[in-house]
Amino acid sequence: MQVNARKARWAEHREQRRIELIQAAIEAAVQYGPAVDMDQVAKVAGISKPVLYRYFADKTQLWLAVGEHLAHQVVAIVIPAIDQVREERELIAATIDSYLGAIEGQAELYRFLMQQQVPGVHHLVNSASQTVESGLSRVIGDRLRALGLDAGPAEPWAVGIVGLVQATGDWWMKRDRPMRREALTDYLTTLLWHGIAGVRAAADIPGGLASHAT
Numbered sequence: 001m002q003v004n005a006r007k008a009r010w011a012e013h014r015e016q017r018r019i020e021l022i023q024a025a026i027e028a029a030v031q032y033g034p035a036v037d038m039d040q041v042a043k044v045a046g047i048s049k050p051v052l053y054r055y056f057a058d059k060t061q062l063w064l065a066v067g068e069h070l071a072h073q074v075v076a077i078v079i080p081a082i083d084q085v086r087e088e089r090e091l092i093a094a095t096i097d098s099y100l101g102a103i104e105g106q107a108e109l110y111r112f113l114m115q116q117q118v119p120g121v122h123h124l125v126n127s128a129s130q131t132v133e134s135g136l137s138r139v140i141g142d143r144l145r146a147l148g149l150d151a152g153p154a155e156p157w158a159v160g161i162v163g164l165v166q167a168t169g170d171w172w173m174k175r176d177r178p179m180r181r182e183a184l185t186d187y188l189t190t191l192l193w194h195g196i197a198g199v200r201a202a203a204d205i206p207g208g209l210a211s212h213a214t
Contacts, residue, residue, distance in 0.1 A: 017055065021052065022066055025041045030108040033112070034112060038062070067125070071125060071128035073106065074128055075132065079132065079135050081094055089193050096185050097185040100169055100181050100185060129166060132162050133158045133162045136161060137157075172184055
């Protein structure tokens with residue numbers, strides 16, 4: 001029992017230390033830019049490079065851990081907003097704004113990771129997108145069924161919406177945010193809202209979207 005307790009405490013300590021080193025890597029990336037190296041990360045963390053290598057085998061593994069950290073942060077912010085989505089324009093806007101706010105809040109880190117040619121980073125981004133798509137698909141499906149409509153479009157619509165917002169967010173960040181977040185949120189909301197309004201209108205048309213039901 002004592003051995004198991006010690007192992008558990010050590011595992012907890014190691015994980016906490018790993019999180020601290022990921023935070024140090026983020027600070028180093030912001031401070032030194034795209035050319036940041038392991039020496040600079042170790043310097044920011046206040047440790048020697050050999051100690052850093054005890055936790056991360058190489059630079060690739062470290063930046064994958066940083067990418068995973070960012071992906072989890074984005075998902076943690078966006079998913080609760082998606083759960084509140086209804087056919088009200090303001091709630092659609094709030095969901096889009098939550099994503100743009102998440103990447104804007106980590107602007108330097110986001111740009112840094114997008115510039116890195118680290119195998120696996122884009123897979124993490126895609127995985128986070130799929131998580132968001134799944135949640136949005138569920139919500140859209142529920143709303144379509146509540147309107148008595150075919151829920152078949154839920155998944156492709158969710159993929160399209162997430163892809164639109166993500167691609168536009170990438171453009172916005174690469175261009176160094178050429179417009180205010182509020183303005184971009186409003187532009188995207190206007191585009192998506194008219195599509196949602198069209199779905200609602202179809203519910204009142206005999207043989208509308210329901211004609212595609214399986």
